Amino acid sequence: MTRITQTPLYPYARSPDQDAAQPPRHPVVIIGAGPVGLAAAIDLGQQGVPVVLLDDNDRPSHGSRAICFSKRTLEIADRLGLGDRLVDMGVRWNIGKVFVGDRQIYTFDLLPEAGHRRPAFINLQQYHLEHALVDRLRALQDAGAQVDLRGGNRLTRIEGHPDHTTLSIDTPDGPYRIEADWLIACDGAGSACRDMLGLGFTGQTFEDNFLIADVTMRADIPTERWFWFDPPFNPGQSALLHKQPDGIWRIDLQLGRDIDREAEMRPENVMPRITAMLGPDVAFSLEWVSIYRFQCRRMSRFRHGRVIFAGDAAHQVSPFGARGANSGLQDADNLCWKLRLVLAGDAPETLLDSYDTERVQAADENILHSTRATEFITPKSAISRTFRDAVLDLATRHAFARQMVNSGRLSQPCIHDGSPLNTPDALTGPARSRPGAVCPDAPLGDGYLLDRLGHGFTLLALGSDAPRLEGVNMLEMSDALTPELRARFLGDAAHALYLIRPDQHVAARWPRADAATVRQAISRATGHTS
Numbered sequence: 098m099t100r101i102t103q104t105p106l107y108p109y110a111r112s113p114d115q116d117a118a119q120p121p122r123h124p125v126v127i128i129g130a131g132p133v134g135l136a137a138a139i140d141l142g143q144q145g146v147p148v149v150l151l152d153d154n155d156r157p158s159h160g161s162r163a164i165c166f167s168k169r170t171l172e173i174a175d176r177l178g179l180g181d182r183l184v185d186m187g188v189r190w191n192i193g194k195v196f197v198g199d200r201q202i203y204t205f206d207l208l209p210e211a212g213h214r215r216p217a218f219i220n221l222q223q224y225h226l227e228h229a230l231v232d233r234l235r236a237l238q239d240a241g242a243q244v245d246l247r248g249g250n251r252l253t254r255i256e257g258h259p260d261h262t263t264l265s266i267d268t269p270d271g272p273y274r275i276e277a278d279w280l281i282a283c284d285g286a287g288s289a290c291r292d293m294l295g296l297g298f299t300g301q302t303f304e305d306n307f308l309i310a311d312v313t314m315r316a317d318i319p320t321e322r323w324f325w326f327d328p329p330f331n332p333g334q335s336a337l338l339h340k341q342p343d344g345i346w347r348i349d350l351q352l353g354r355d356i357d358r359e360a361e362m363r364p365e366n367v368m369p370r371i372t373a374m375l376g377p378d379v380a381f382s383l384e385w386v387s388i389y390r391f392q393c394r395r396m397s398r399f400r401h402g403r404v405i406f407a408g409d410a411a412h413q414v415s416p417f418g419a420r421g422a423n424s425g426l427q428d429a430d431n432l433c434w435k436l437r438l439v440l441a442g443d444a445p446e447t448l449l450d451s452y453d454t455e456r457v458q459a460a461d462e463n464i465l466h467s468t469r470a471t472e473f474i475t476p477k478s479a480i481s482r483t484f485r486d487a488v489l490d491l492a493t494r495h496a497f498a499r500q501m502v503n504s505g506r507l508s509q510p511c512i513h514d515g516s517p518l519n520t521p522d523a524l525t526g527p528a529r530s531r532p533g534a535v536c537p538d539a540p541l542g543d544g545y546l547l548d549r550l551g552h553g554f555t556l557l558a559l560g561s562d563a564p565r566l567e568g569v570n571m572l573e574m575s576d577a578l579t580p581e582l583r584a585r586f587l588g589d590a591a592h593a594l595y596l597i598r599p600d601q602h603v604a605a606r607w608p609r610a611d612a613a614t615v616r617q618a619i620s621r622a623t624g625h626t627s
């Protein structure tokens with residue numbers, strides 16, 4: 098068990114709301130102070146939206162959950178003001194290796210290109226991430242932001258109304274009620290909000306069991322993701338090894354379907370498995386042991402009137418590909434600027450339907466990748482196993498078969514092709530920066546482009562004149578376009594103008610555009626016109 102989870106980080110404290118004669122009304126209430134709820138609270142709080150964040154616990158989640166946080170998550174964390182802290186604490190990595198038996202069959206590099214501020218991934222225990230998020234939230238509170246994190250507050254009932262919800266909350270001092278104009282449900286895979294509204298999931302449940310052992314050891318192994326199919330130390334199954342901070346390593350061993358979970362978790366059964374993997378000469382101690390199974394599934398819609406679902410409450414995937422928390426943070430990133438505009442009266446409520454459209458699309462993409470990886474790693478039928486084993490056999494001898502090996506395609510942000518917020522592409526430019534994609538990063542001056550985008554809309558002009566528009570951040574680059582800027586934004590084009598959304602996704606791009614054209618694109622990206 099880890100040290101950091103022992104003390105309450107946000108202990109229960111009585112709120113004035115508990116003594117109010119009538120349930121007080123709040124613009125936004127978030128249920129769940131996991132990574133997603135915390136990120137949403139920080140995002141809204143730092144943009145001046147008052148938030149109440151309720152959690153039935155009083156400290157970060159303990160034990161072995163997420164460790165791999167993607168480049169996109171780090172870029173979102175930069176915008177939220179804690180990217181440096183996460184990267185300083187985490188273990189950076191870009192390289193993965195895949196083994197079949199005891200033979201390495203290929204290596205992949207998730208960020209072969211230079212000129213990005215953040216690495217492809219860091220490994221960092223989820224409790225460290227949550228701790229850093231709570232610290233950031235406290236710093237915002239100290240600076241005057243109205244972000245009220247209430248530990249020991251368990252949501253027990255939701256009453257839906259056309260323009261608000263009424264929430265019943267249990268505390269150590271007894272129950273009380275509040276109202277929310279908007280409720281964001283970030284209460285995790287077992288979401289009470291989902292159950293209370295009678296909403297379900299569609300998708301698949303997988304029967305295979307995986308043993309997680311976080312072990313402390315000194316090992317001369319590079320900081321890479323290592324994945325084995327059918328390793329000699331776990332025959333017929335798979336294994337995964339990742340380095341974490343604090344001298345801890347994550348070992349993930351597939352155990353199969355019909356197992357005695359309680360027996361498998363006993364140290365006398367776990368230790369020999371780890372020794373078989375590491376060799377008899379490596380001294381280690383067990384930090385944490387658990388067994389998990391998983392689902393690949395989602396709610397049919399993420400917006401239900403005044404209640405909006407995000408993170409594991411809305412969708413779940415297998416851990417292969419590290420798409421759970423990473424995609425949940427992208428939900429928050431997508432939602433918060435839209436909600437801020439709606440609350441300020443600067444966008445119609447229907448803008449929030451685009452959250453549903455875009456994040457359902459992302460969830461489907463994640464579920465597809467995750468399901469494919471899971472089916473490859475744990476074939477469900479004799480025929481799939483025969484196919485999988487034939488691919489692995491071929492891959493040990495022939496390069497062409499290696500691209501068919503799937504040990505988990507790692508989390509990438511979804512490109513929102515077809516989003517109603519996109520203006521049709523008017524530039525023959527690089528596909529990776531087309532409308533719907535996350536704006537690529539690139540070196541800029543003595544810093545990086547993404548850090549210059551701010552919280553609103555940005556007009557990025559590359560060798561092109563740009564119209565002046567009130568309330569729009571301008572980034573003009575006329576001379577000395579670097580090779581990175583040319584490759585990532587121009588391709589064969591001589592000049593370009595990009596409109597970037599507050600969540601750093603590209604809304605529109607043109608070779609040139611006048612003020613009316615840009616205004617129209619902003620209008621579309623804020624749900625005013627389609």
Ligand SMILES: Cc1cc2nc3c(=O)[nH]c(=O)nc-3n(C[C@H](O)[C@H](O)[C@H](O)COP(=O)(O)OP(=O)(O)OC[C@H]3O[C@@H](n4cnc5c(N)ncnc54)[C@H](O)[C@@H]3O)c2cc1C
Nearest residue numbers: 129131132133153163164165252284285408409421422423
């Ligand atoms: C073994 C394993 C490995 C993983 N590895 C990765 C990885 O490497 N990368 C990755 O991105 N993801 C990974 N994940 C997934 C990741 O852990 C989850 O996706 C992530 O925790 C989801 O965050 P969340 O904020 O949506 O929900 P949670 O973290 O589950 O938080 C929900 C919060 O809601 C609170 N809550 C629940 N009910 C109530 C209520 N009634 N009232 C008030 N509060 C309530 C809970 O106390 C909790 O704090 C992994 C998961 C597992 C199991």
